[in-house]
Amino acid sequence: MTVPGLRERKKQHTRDALLRAALELFTTKGYEETTVDEIVEAVDVSQRTFFRHFAGKQEAAFAVQEMVETRFMRALCERPAGEAPFAALRGAVLGSWDAVGESIEAVVPVELHMRTYRMIESTPSLLAVHLRRSIEMEEQIAGVIAEREGVDLATDPRPRVAVAAFSGVMRVTGRMWGAGEEISVDSIRAITESYLDHLGPALAEDWRKA
Amino acid sequence: MTVPGLRERKKQHTRDALLRAALELFTTKGYEETTVDEIVEAVDVSQRTFFRHFAGKQEAAFAVQEMVETRFMRALCERPAGEAPFAALRGAVLGSWDAVGESIEAVVPVELHMRTYRMIESTPSLLAVHLRRSIEMEEQIAGVIAEREGVDLATDPRPRVAVAAFSGVMRVTGRMWGAGEEISVDSIRAITESYLDHLGPALAEDWRKA
DNA sequence: GAGATTAGAGTCAGTCGCTGACACTTGACA
DNA sequence: TGTCAAGTGTCAGCGACTGACTCTAATCTC
Known part of the structure; x- marks a missing residue:
């Protein structure tokens, strides 16, 4: 399996970061109490990016x-x-x-x-x-x-x-x-x-x- | 069981009307495709009233x-x-x-x-x-x-x-x-x-x- | 029966999840 | 080197839902 290109790695990196941030927030603050805005703020990306990686909040969970x-x-x-x-x-x-x-x-x-x-x-x-x-x-x-x-x-x-x-x-x-x-x-x-x-x-x- | 007062009957009436309208729309248009606005429009009440009778769209279903x-x-x-x-x-x-x-x-x-x-x-x-x-x-x-x-x-x-x-x-x-x-x-x-x-x-x- | 009370409904403004359209940046590739 | 396109940002908007306030009218009290 060949190493994916830089673009692909960057993409994977933001996805992983979003996922970790989301789960961390979900498990500490609670799922319903966590907003997507809080997740993306923790990773410093736009909300739109979150929804490009995950179909919704649930999918991240x-x-x-x-x-x-x-x-x-x-x-x-x-x-x-x-x-x-x-x-x-x-x-x-x-x-x-x-x-x-x-x-x-x-x-x-x-x-x-x-x-x-x-x-x-x-x-x-x-x-x-x-x-x-x-x-x-x-x-x-x-x-x-x-x-x-x-x-x-x-x-x-x-x-x-x-x-x-x-x-x-x-x-x-x-x-x-x-x-x-x-x-x-x-x-x-x-x-x-x-x-x-x-x-x-x-x-x-x-x-x-x- | 005594007949409830006029107020209570009116309340029940709007609830029933909302429920019928909701289920009728859900089953014909589809659940996701039906908006709460459409339901309340069919019964001619405010959106707020719907949410006073049902905790959400799901509850009506x-x-x-x-x-x-x-x-x-x-x-x-x-x-x-x-x-x-x-x-x-x-x-x-x-x-x-x-x-x-x-x-x-x-x-x-x-x-x-x-x-x-x-x-x-x-x-x-x-x-x-x-x-x-x-x-x-x-x-x-x-x-x-x-x-x-x-x-x-x-x-x-x-x-x-x-x-x-x-x-x-x-x-x-x-x-x-x-x-x-x-x-x-x-x-x-x-x-x-x-x-x-x-x-x-x-x-x-x-x-x-x- | 008149007035006070209060439950139910309306209005309005706002939050949150989510989407479409468009522009921008920067890897990839010829 | 220049073209292409993938990944992202921005913005505007929809739909579910909520809180705060007002108004109306059924009910209760005297």
Whole structure:
């Protein structure tokens, strides 16, 4: 991967600065209490620039989540074709936990992301969007799983069921991460692992054999 | 119940008019495409009046839902104490279906409410709020069930699990109602009943005996 | 029944999120 | 070196929403 040009780097730099400033303000002052003007003032750019990088205030709040989810989806798509659906999901989530840490840190401190997560869950308007994003992602995952297994998503309920169960665990995991005091990425990884182990047996059977 | 005074009746009248106009515009022009100015112009009141009756555009979109939910919660609380949790939920939802029809019709045509439901599910920003409202209501229901059964919501997962399953059925039912062409209240009642019958056996056991 | 009270509605000015149009600056590239 | 275009700034404006004030008319009190 070649180093992008100066222009591109500058652009990325202002975007990162805006994102950090936004999340910092959101998590300290509160989301609703933070105005876009305050964010751009902290970075010393025009308001118009903010809206060129982010479709809206909300998008800034979910920018890191977006990164994490993208990374997870990529990891899922790269799982070996032979793996059973649940094993693939498990492998993708555990595999991406590691990479996520560094990946986030390159843009914002992980600790800031933790605070952001907590903020999203405690801000009604953001919680609403978060839930919608969740079910949209479940639908995407179900699509991938259905394709992997060669089943028809329209008639076979198993992909959606498996994903719903899996997402439930991920949701709980995420909430625990957000709620906990000072949980390391390692410990959340361990919890995720144990929760998924619990859920596994019910879903691990090979659909093509059964 | 005594007839409210003239002032109160006038107030209710403008509120109802605003609600009808809002839902009519939302469902024909689309939610995002409808401005508050258009709504108040249709009723010929000031914009300020709209915001005195509704906290925002969104609240108008969910006003009828709110009525339905309130009615359901009341019905649930009035179920006989001896009933098993699932029977109580079933009784409350089926019992409230009937009353809901008339109750809605007093404010807006039921057909308009159907269209509104469809609109909510197909408008991203409203879908988000809808999902949040749903989980908030699930939490309320779980609280009622836990109290009825005398179990501790903090330690016993059964109320939430039962409610989650129940709500899943209600969600599907609602979606079918919204998606269907011209479904009567009677037919939706029948579907609800059959779906709940399917789910029942797994939840009907008496928790205090088991 | 006349006057005081007060709830509901109107007016106006202003904030905040967000967008379109246009001009400017400065990397990129021939 | 000069052209092109991407990234940014400026400005004007819309739509959701709020606070402060006024006016009108239903209600309450004597």
